[in-house]
Amino acid sequence: MKIAIVGAGYVGLVTGACLADFGHEITCVDSDASRVAALQRGEIPIYEPGLKELVASNEAAGRLVFSGDLAVAADAEVVFLAVGTPSRRGDGHADLTHVHAAARALAQHLSGFTVVAIKSTVPVGTGDAVAAIIAEANPAADFVVVSNPEFLREGAAIEDFKRPDRVVVGLEDERGRAPMAEVYRPLYLNQAPILFTGRRSAELTKYASNAFLAMKVTFINEMADLCEAAGGNVQDVARGLGLDKRIGSKFLNAGPGYGGSCFPKDTQALVRIGEEFGAPMRLVETTVAINEARRGAMADKIIAACDGSVAGKTIAMLGLTFKPNTDDMREAPSIAIIGALQAAGAEIVAHDPEGMAAAQGLLPDVAMAAGPYEAAAGADALVLMTEWNAFRSLDLARLKASMRGDVIVDLRNIYRHEEMERHGFRYDSVGRPVAGMVGAE
The missing domain is CATH 3.40.50.720 (NAD(P)-binding Rossmann-like Domain)
Structure with missing residues (x-):
């Protein structure tokens, strides 16, 4: 054709x-x-x-x-x-x-x-x-x-x-x-x-699909908060949920919230469509509000891991794009989180395998490093923001030797507490108990 x-x-x-x-x-x-x-x-x-x-x-x-x-x-x-x-x-x-x-x-x-x-x-x-x-x-x-x-x-x-x-x-x-x-x-x-289908049904199907997935991401993020408070492990909870064929395992990875070119704009648009037709999308409205608040909560989490203050400290950020295998920085959680850390007095050095060119225009005060170890050199703390494959098997001994501090905040739950602590790091992740708590790894 x-x-x-x-x-x-x-x-x-x-x-x-x-x-x-x-x-x-x-x-x-x-x-x-x-x-x-x-x-x-x-x-x-x-x-x-x-x-x-x-x-x-x-x-x-x-x-x-x-x-x-x-x-x-x-x-x-x-x-x-x-x-x-x-x-x-x-x-x-x-x-x-x-x-x-x-x-x-x-x-x-x-x-x-x-x-x-x-x-x-x-x-x-x-x-x-x-x-x-x-x-x-x-x-x-x-x-x-x-x-x-x-x-x-x-x-x-x-x-x-x-x-x-x-x-x-x-x-x-x-x-x-x-x-x-x-x-x-x-x-x-x-x-x-x-x-x-009918034309209007097809138009709504797209928004319904993205909104439902956004709600699924937001739900597991709220469960992560509950797990942290109650001593549970969100990864175990997610596995238990995902094995139910009615639910499925995809989009049940806790993290800093959704971003990108689709979920943020499509959830907001569906809320407006609901208002226009007099059929409020209350679950979607709440999803949008929770996701927006999560960026600030993740910045607070990083600050808390740094003994309550990042003023004058250097934070290494590994990953900038909203997800791996893309250079898309649209609505990436890293933007708001970095902004909050900078407002609290931190200096940010970052590395992303594909997103740094796009990020420079959005984050002009962030120093871009050639690789993960270059970003970590002299840093007081390191944040794993995006789960690129290049960050999944870091040489932890080399990382520890290059950093000035010993804090790692893993917002994608890539590593395990025990291996991080074995290398001398103070490690925090999302929705998993810290060492010494009931249910800790």
């Missing part, structure tokens, strides 16, 4: 590369001329494992091209809208400026019957609005609008696209069913279910 994708950001680029790898003819269109030029040179603007190689191989095969001219969509059978929908400043609603602009611009180039598939995360009713915009801009256009939300995890996006748990397609016109089934026909070999 000939497919055009409007927007060559994270979602558009992953979608385009994967669909090209399925054998479709893909043109990714972006209004940012510098981004298009970089992609044409083989430069990938984001870090996603395997994406650079996938783009290069499909460009070489002639199945994937990049353009700044939306006219290339004229002969496409399906056009995906994959532009950004950030939180609108001030009220948390999804900002649909780019979606509406893309629909209006696309309308002028539609030729023959076309399926316009909204891949962007958008509030319920957006499909109706996009259909109205296109019809007004080009009354002669023959098209249908469908909702096809993405469910990609940063760091595992290619695997998620090629082996999805499900593909959701929302439509109001049955003419959109066969083209969308053909887009995803290669997935039939993997027996991935394709769920056809």
Whole structure:
């Protein structure tokens, strides 16, 4: 099939590369001329494992091209809208400026019957609005609008696209069913279910999925607080929960709270959608509030581990991105936690395998180190913020020798108390009892 994708950001680029790898003819269109030029040179603007190689191989095969001219969509059978929908400043609603602009611009180039598939995360009713915009801009256009939300995890996006748990397609016109089934026909070999729903149901499914996962993260974080107070071990509790097939083990890792490009904005947007329709999302509202408060609680935890004060002390921060295998710093917990520590008088030295370039603009007063041991050199305390593989097997003897202090705060529960204490560290983690308490390791 000939497919055009409007927007060559994270979602558009992953979608385009994967669909090209399925054998479709893909043109990714972006209004940012510098981004298009970089992609044409083989430069990938984001870090996603395997994406650079996938783009290069499909460009070489002639199945994937990049353009700044939306006219290339004229002969496409399906056009995906994959532009950004950030939180609108001030009220948390999804900002649909780019979606509406893309629909209006696309309308002028539609030729023959076309399926316009909204891949962007958008509030319920957006499909109706996009259909109205296109019809007004080009009354002669023959098209249908469908909702096809993405469910990609940063760091595992290619695997998620090629082996999805499900593909959701929302439509109001049955003419959109066969083209969308053909887009995803290669997935039939993997027996991935394709769920056809109404358009508004598909739009809500995306928000419901992310909000539920955000609530799951927040729930285990609250359980971690209870475990610390009561002498339990949150990892044992999480295992006990996760073995129940009705619950499952994913997203039950206690830590500093969720971040990234999806959970924060999508939970806020769902709260606003609920308000708009008079159906309050009270669980989601509480989830948002708890997650925002958790960053301050984690900063307090670090300060408490440093004998109640970080004034004049150097804190080494290992990891800055909101999760490993991405360079995404959007809503990363590290930003607020570092800000609180700096406000309390600490100097921060940090290392992240992929996120330091993006972090420098957000954290200009943080010194960036070439590696974990360079970050730890002379530090009074060390904080494990992101569970990158590079931080899972640190040479603890070397770390201890390079640090001035002996405090390690592990916000991802990578290590065990006993091994840290054996190397002379004062160690604190999340939701696990300290040595000497009932239930301690």
